[in-house]
Amino acid sequence: MIKIDYSLMFVTDDRIGDDTAFFSILESALKGGATIIQLREKTLDTLHFYLRAVKAKTLCDTYKVPLIINDRVDIALAVAAAGLHIGENDLPKEVVRKLMGPNKIIGSSVSNKQQAITAQLSDVDYIGISPVFSTSSKIENLASPLGINGLVEIRKIFTNPIVCIGGINKDNTGKVMLNGANGIAVISAISKAESPTAATKQLKEIICQTGLNK
Numbered sequence: 248m249i250k251i252d253y254s255l256m257f258v259t260d261d262r263i264g265d266d267t268a269f270f271s272i273l274e275s276a277l278k279g280g281a282t283i284i285q286l287r288e289k290t291l292d293t294l295h296f297y298l299r300a301v302k303a304k305t306l307c308d309t310y311k312v313p314l315i316i317n318d319r320v321d322i323a324l325a326v327a328a329a330g331l332h333i334g335e336n337d338l339p340k341e342v343v344r345k346l347m348g349p350n351k352i353i354g355s356s357v358s359n360k361q362q363a364i365t366a367q368l369s370d371v372d373y374i375g376i377s378p379v380f381s382t383s384s385k386i387e388n389l390a391s392p393l394g395i396n397g398l399v400e401i402r403k404i405f406t407n408p409i410v411c412i413g414g415i416n417k418d419n420t421g422k423v424m425l426n427g428a429n430g431i432a433v434i435s436a437i438s439k440a441e442s443p444t445a446a447t448k449q450l451k452e453i454i455c456q457t458g459l460n461k
C-alpha cells in the first residue's frame with residue numbers, strides 16, 4: 248500500500264456554497280498543495296453527494312491526492328475513494344473495515360483518551376482528534392477542545408498517524424506539528440481565506456518547517 252501523506256488535509260463543508268464555489272475552492276486547495284482531501288457533506292441528498300464525490304475523485308486523481316469520504320461507505324465504494332472517515336455514531340469500525348476491504352484507509356474521529364484507546368485497539372489507519380481548539384465552523388455535538396495537552400496525551404496512546412482538527416490555522420499549525428501531530432485538517436483556514444491557494448501554500452510551508460517530514 249502506498250504511504251499516505253496526512254500532513255495537510257482539506258475538509259470540505261457544504262456551507263462552502265454551490266457546486267461552482269465548491270469545486271473552485273477544492274481545486275485551489277489542491278493547487279496549493281493539500282496532501283489529502285476529505286469530502287464531508289452533512290446536508291446534501293445522496294445523489295448530490297455522490298455527484299460531488301465523482302467529480303472530486305476525478306480532480307483528486309489529477310493532482311494524485313487521495314480522496315476520503317466522510318460517513319458514507321456506499322459513496323466511498325461507488326467512487327473508488329481511497330478511504331472513509333467515521334465518527335462515534337457511524338457504522339462500527341470493524342464493519343467498515345469489512346465493507347471497505349483491507350487496502351482502504353479508515354480514519355476515525357477521537358475526542359478523548361478513552362476513544363483513543365478504542366481506536367488503538369481497532370484497525371484504523373489514522374485518527375482525527377477533535378476539536379483541538381475551538382472552531383467557528385458550526386459543528387453539532389462538539390466536545391470541549393483538547394488543546395495541546397490533549398494532543399500530547401493521545402499521542403502516548405495512539406501509534407498510527409494523528410491529524411488535528413478544529414480551529415487549526417497558520418498561527419497554531421506549528422504548535423500541533425511540534426507536539427506530535429502528523430498533520431492538520433482544516434475547513435475555514437482554507438475555504439474562508441481570501442486566496443485559498445495562497446492559504447494552503449502558507450500552511451504547507453509551516454508544516455514543512457515544523458513537521459520534520461513525519
Ligand code: TZP
Pocket residue numbers: 258377378381382383384386412413414415432433434435436
Ligand atoms: N470536526 C471537528 S471540528 C471540525 C470538524 C469537522 C471543524 C473544523 O473546521 P475549522 O474551520 O477548520 O475549525
Ligand code: MG
Pocket residue numbers: 317318332333334335336337
Ligand atoms: Mg460521521
